[in-house]
Amino acid sequence: MHELAFGVEKSGLPFIWVMRKPPLDEEPFAEDMIPTEFEERVSKQGMVLRGWAPQVRILAHSSVGGFLTHCGWNSVIESLGLGKPLILFHGGNADFGLIARLMHWKKVGFEIERNDADGSFKRDLxxxxxxxxxxDPEGEQLRANALAIKEIFGNVKEQVLVRVYSSN
Structure with missing residues (x-):
């Protein structure tokens, strides 16, 4: 988490980082998960929110240019439904890596490169x-693709029809 925090800071871009409490009480929470004095250093660049946050409402804001996601399917759908490109940082669940690779392959996001052997990554990446x-100009196609795919993921009528049809 520290390496991720340093990378977010090093990007120099504004951010909102939502940190949800881990499911087990004995796991560390935000105070232990982010570097000491991180929030002070980035106070003019971004903010850290602890607990629940209105993700769709945040993503829908016109100033949000992308979404660094753990690659859960609901989060991916919410982001693409609003035309936001993805920064793919998959977590420990088995399907999250597959979702990340698929979204990278579909060119609606870019996966943060990790070491295949141990899962480590570098803040510069x-x-x-x-x-x-x-x-960056090289990401223009990702941004355009995410906006274009909004036609599919953001079509509420179509999504309802698909859900109704698939339940029969």
Missing amino acids: VAACIKRVMV
Whole structure:
């Protein structure tokens, strides 16, 4: 988490980082998960929110240019439904890695490169990936693709029909 925090900071871009409490009470929470004095250093750049946050409402804001996601399917659908490109940082669940690779392959997001052997990653790659997806010219196609796919993921009528049809 520290390396991820340093990468977000190094990107220089504004951010909102929502940290939800881990499911087990004995696991560390935000105070132990982020570097000491991180919030003070980035106070003009971004903010850290602890607990629940209105994710869809945040993503829907016009100033949000992308979404660094753990690659849960609901989060991916919410982001793409609003036309926001993805910065893909998959967690420990088995399907999250597959979702990340699929979204990277579909060119609606970019996966943060990790070491295949141990899952480690470098802050420089985090910063570069964030910038690529959100502001760099080489990310223009990702941003355009995410906006275009909004036609599918953001079509509420179509989504309801698919859900009704698949339940029969």
